[in-house]
Amino acid sequence: MSATKQVVVVGGGFAGLHLVRRLERRLQPGEAAVTLVDRQNYHLFTPLLYQVCTGELPPHAVAYPLRDATAPAGYHFLQTEVTAIDLEHRRVGTADGELPYDHLVIAVGSVTNDFGIAGVRENALPVKWLSDAETLKRHVLDIFESAATETDVARRREALTFIIVGAGPVGVELASSLRDLMDHTLRKIYPSIDFYDVAIHLIEGTDRVLPAMHPKLSAIAMRRLDQQRVRVLLNTLVSRIGPGVVHTKDGAQLRARTIVWSGGVKVNPLVVAIDLPKSKDGRIVVDDRFRASGRDDVLVLGDAAYFGKGLPQLAQVAVLEAPAAARNLVALVRGEPTEPFVYHRKGDLVALGRTQAGAEFAKLGGFVIGGLPAWTVWRVNYLMQLLGVRNRGTLLVEWILSFFAGRLVANTP
Numbered sequence: 001m002s003a004t005k006q007v008v009v010v011g012g013g014f015a016g017l018h019l020v021r022r023l024e025r026r027l028q029p030g031e032a033a034v035t036l037v038d039r040q041n042y043h044l045f046t047p048l049l050y051q052v053c054t055g056e057l058p059p060h061a062v063a064y065p066l067r068d069a070t071a072p073a074g075y076h077f078l079q080t081e082v083t084a085i086d087l088e089h090r091r092v093g094t095a096d097g098e099l100p101y102d103h104l105v106i107a108v109g110s111v112t113n114d115f116g117i118a119g120v121r122e123n124a125l126p127v128k129w130l131s132d133a134e135t136l137k138r139h140v141l142d143i144f145e146s147a148a149t150e151t152d153v154a155r156r157r158e159a160l161t162f163i164i165v166g167a168g169p170v171g172v173e174l175a176s177s178l179r180d181l182m183d184h185t186l187r188k189i190y191p192s193i194d195f196y197d198v199a200i201h202l203i204e205g206t207d208r209v210l211p212a213m214h215p216k217l218s219a220i221a222m223r224r225l226d227q228q229r230v231r232v233l234l235n236t237l238v239s240r241i242g243p244g245v246v247h248t249k250d251g252a253q254l255r256a257r258t259i260v261w262s263g264g265v266k267v268n269p270l271v272v273a274i275d276l277p278k279s280k281d282g283r284i285v286v287d288d289r290f291r292a293s294g295r296d297d298v299l300v301l302g303d304a305a306y307f308g309k310g311l312p313q314l315a316q317v318a319v320l321e322a323p324a325a326a327r328n329l330v331a332l333v334r335g336e337p338t339e340p341f342v343y344h345r346k347g348d349l350v351a352l353g354r355t356q357a358g359a360e361f362a363k364l365g366g367f368v369i370g371g372l373p374a375w376t377v378w379r380v381n382y383l384m385q386l387l388g389v390r391n392r393g394t395l396l397v398e399w400i401l402s403f404f405a406g407r408l409v410a411n412t413p
């Protein structure tokens with residue numbers, strides 16, 4: 001058997017990509033052959049996905065080529081669907097054959113969770129992948145084209161009603177940005193539409209928006225959504241979604257041509273199929289070195305991992321975990337001792353449309369700010385976090401153009 005260890009990283013999301021980038025700095029040439037596998041050949045920067053949905057950014061701004069992270073380091077990239085993981089024989093099964101490994105990193109993220117609610121998959125638009133964002137944007141623009149010539153008032157109002165289910169960060173940011181799209185771009189170019197006919201409803205099952213964030217951030221978001229005429233329905237549980245209609249558990253029926261589902265995530269089906277100890281929510285339980293079941297050959301991180309008492313499924317968690325997991329992976333390749341990871345939460349950011357945001361700083365004891373200062377923190381933070389000169393350049397230029405010249409509203413394929 002070759003002395004060079006085979007390292008296979010499954011998933012080029014926040015966890016997998018940042019781990020691979022850290023390996024480049026730590027592994028000596030020839031120590032290990034690293035292969036990154038993903039079904040897409042790009043890393044999706046999900047925190048800005050809602051801006052693709054609402055025409056603030058083009059899709060390529062939030063897609064970073066994975067080969068840019070692998071080729072310069074001498075690593076391999078394989079674009080394929082991973083279909084199975086054989087822990088016993090140390091093989092990753094893909095649509096294009098099998099990959100043997102000595103060390104495996106599972107970083108496959110999560111998938112949209114419909115909580116078993118009937119009709120979500122068939123009748124609501126998800127916001128998870130880049131194709132979802134492009135579909136949603138096209139759908140919204142199509143709605144405006146047809147509403148521009150619709151003479152029946154009731155039909156026009158129904159067409160111009162948008163329902164977003166789930167008021168976590170994705171739902172809140174999307175609702176706010178959708179209103180901005182209408183107020184600052186569409187209003188100017190659809191003179192035949194009365195924009196008072198446009199209604200945006202945001203449905204949330206708990207008693208506040210952004211339920212996983214600091215209550216002050218929820219309050220800031222509520223005030224802003226109110227200003228933007230987004231109708232927030234709290235303590236409202238969805239029982240079923242039919243074509244153009246949301247049924248709630250208290251018997252109400254809300255009609256809309258556009259229903260967006262931003263209700264949360266669940267474990268990736270690949271993780272479901274792996275025979276390793278799992279948490280109640282199905283994530284793979286890892287120790288403080290990211291080892292699954294104490295095995296030196298399987299590390300798990302990001303959304304797929306259940307670390308400690310269960311860290312939130314967030315990009316910031318995956319990005320913090322990656323350098324520590326990379327350090328441990330190198331130690332395992334070399335047969336050296338590993339080190340525990342200690343998680344230090346940074347805080348939360350939420351965008352609330354044009355010049356508004358909310359920011360909580362964990363290191364300052366949960367200090368919360370809103371308005372323009374928070375918006376500036378939000379923008380600078382994401383500009384810094386995005387990888388790649390081309391992506392950053394596009395982001396900066398498109399943000400400026402969208403702010404001053406309006407959003408991208410040509411309905412291109």
Ligand SMILES: Cc1cc2nc3c(=O)[nH]c(=O)nc-3n(C[C@H](O)[C@H](O)[C@H](O)COP(=O)(O)OP(=O)(O)OC[C@H]3O[C@@H](n4cnc5c(N)ncnc54)[C@H](O)[C@@H]3O)c2cc1C
Nearest residue numbers: 011013014015039046047082108109302303313314315316
């Ligand atoms: C719309 C949206 C907005 C978000 N906004 C924020 C935010 O503002 N801040 C924040 O901290 N978090 C945010 N999150 C959460 C964040 O995206 C996740 O927590 C983070 O992406 C998890 O990183 P990961 O590497 O575990 O998974 P991912 O980043 O999802 O990466 C998983 C990768 O695995 C690949 N993959 C999965 N299954 C297979 C397979 N079978 N075969 C091949 N490849 C596969 C996928 O293509 C993907 O590239 C957001 C999530 C969404 C959906």
